Amino acid sequence: MGLFKSQEEKQKILEEKTRKVLEKYNLTGISTEYTDAIKNINSELAGSGLSEFGNLLAPDQNTSLRVQTQFLNAIVQQNWIIIRQLDQLNKKLEK
16 A cells, blocks of 8 residues: 555545535435535545644643634534535425
């Protein structure tokens, strides 16, 4: 195995992460037209994963920074809920 992943491997990893987000936030029934947007949002949020890694390396991190990170995470989770609810509402309106 080389040091760098091929484009196909990167794509498979991104799709797997997207699938996990869809399941975690109960978005599996969302319209397929939005799944690409969710994939893009998820890849932007995940980035390189350094934010989670940084929290592990610095347990004595500034408390206010840790609280801010937790609040931002809560907002992201609320946004997933809003996306799901708006999709459900849209489906009802289209009937």
